[in-house]
Amino acid sequence: MGRLRGLVHGALWLTTLGVVGLVVTVVILDGGGPPPLVAARTNPTAPMVHRIMTTFAAPHRNLMARVIPAADLPVPALLPIGVTAPEDCEAAAFAGAARVNAVSLTALIWSPFRRPETGWEIYAPSVGREIGAACGPESGRFAEALARWQTAHRLTATGVLDEAAFMIMRNRWALARPFVWLTGGGGCPPGPTEADLASALPTESYAGKAIRLTRGSLAGYRRMVAAARAEKPEIAADRRLLAILSGYRSPEADAARCVRDNNCDTVARAACSAHRTGQAVDLALDAIPGHRPDSTVDVDRLRLVRSPAYLWMIARAGDFGFVNYPFEPWHWEWTGRE
Numbered sequence: 001m002g003r004l005r006g007l008v009h010g011a012l013w014l015t016t017l018g019v020v021g022l023v024v025t026v027v028i029l030d031g032g033g034p035p036p037l038v039a040a041r042t043n044p045t046a047p048m049v050h051r052i053m054t055t056f057a058a059p060h061r062n063l064m065a066r067v068i069p070a071a072d073l074p075v076p077a078l079l080p081i082g083v084t085a086p087e088d089c090e091a092a093a094f095a096g097a098a099r100v101n102a103v104s105l106t107a108l109i110w111s112p113f114r115r116p117e118t119g120w121e122i123y124a125p126s127v128g129r130e131i132g133a134a135c136g137p138e139s140g141r142f143a144e145a146l147a148r149w150q151t152a153h154r155l156t157a158t159g160v161l162d163e164a165a166f167m168i169m170r171n172r173w174a175l176a177r178p179f180v181w182l183t184g185g186g187g188c189p190p191g192p193t194e195a196d197l198a199s200a201l202p203t204e205s206y207a208g209k210a211i212r213l214t215r216g217s218l219a220g221y222r223r224m225v226a227a228a229r230a231e232k233p234e235i236a237a238d239r240r241l242l243a244i245l246s247g248y249r250s251p252e253a254d255a256a257r258c259v260r261d262n263n264c265d266t267v268a269r270a271a272c273s274a275h276r277t278g279q280a281v282d283l284a285l286d287a288i289p290g291h292r293p294d295s296t297v298d299v300d301r302l303r304l305v306r307s308p309a310y311l312w313m314i315a316r317a318g319d320f321g322f323v324n325y326p327f328e329p330w331h332w333e334w335t336g337r338e
């Protein structure tokens with residue numbers, strides 16, 4: 001379904017302007033996927049072409065739209081069952097909010113996780129899941145879903161993503177993390193006993209690194225990865241995807257690591273990492289040479305949240321008891337609630 005959604009978005013006929021003229025085909029491609037299946041007939045005026053391209057492209061930011069001549073036009077097809085047409089992502093009452101979101105998505109200047117950032121694209125998948133949106137962050141349907149969520153959380157239902165809404169979401173995501181429950185009183189969790197820990201197979205870890213997790217976390221991880229591979233061929237095709245970069249780390253190992261990496265930026269991190277619970281895993285979401293899979297640089301984080309592995313995780317990891325810390329797309333914690 002996810003793959004289909006990324007590739008095909010049905011037929012759109014716009015004849016209301018009464019001009020039979022040229023035929024414009026909007027083609028949506030996804031990294032060399034199957035041939036185009038989307039056709040649209042319309043008045044060829046520039047604004048309308050722009051509108052169509054925007055309509056199709058908006059919920060699918062990584063896709064490419066282009067116009068091809070009428071001679072190449074395939075027979076228009078009905079929408080495949082189960083595929084949401086981009087026009088279904090419009091919601092007239094929220095068009096204004098959608099425009100505001102579309103701008104702030106890449107332009108909002110803020111510090112959602114303490115350090116300054118621009119835009120909220122990195123968090124759009126998490127926000128979309130939080131509000132139950134089926135359409136992209138620039139769409140009317142997204143704004144409509146956000147307005148519903150705002151009402152449920154006693155905020156003004158503007159449909160615009162603002163800091164007030166995001167900070168409530170951020171707190172909800174934090175409270176879902178075992179590490180946060182366990183440190184709620186301000187202490188540091190004791191961590192698992194040796195008997196609680198189990199070793200991942202070399203094939204389950206990134207570059208064969210020795211990884212240990214609690215037994216429950218490892219079993220949950222295995223069920224989740226099996227499902228990801230069964231549901232997403234692009235994940236199954238590359239065994240590095242969803243491989244474990246890091247699992248259990250003892251307090252002593254973390255302290256040594258912060259000294260070794262000269263990365264003791266937060267004392268808390270060095271002294272009390274989520275990884276000491278044995279329930280936290282860092283996962284490889286893509287495998288691009290020259291890119292660290294856990295780089296906190298914003299362009300790297302943005303790349304990771306656009307990966308099929310991350311989008312699958314956002315949609316499905318919760319079913320296997322895993323929750324994300326959205327500032328670090330690779331960091332997931334097993335809650336034991338599958």
Ligand SMILES: [Zn+2]
Nearest residue numbers: 280281282331
């Ligand atoms: Zn981590």
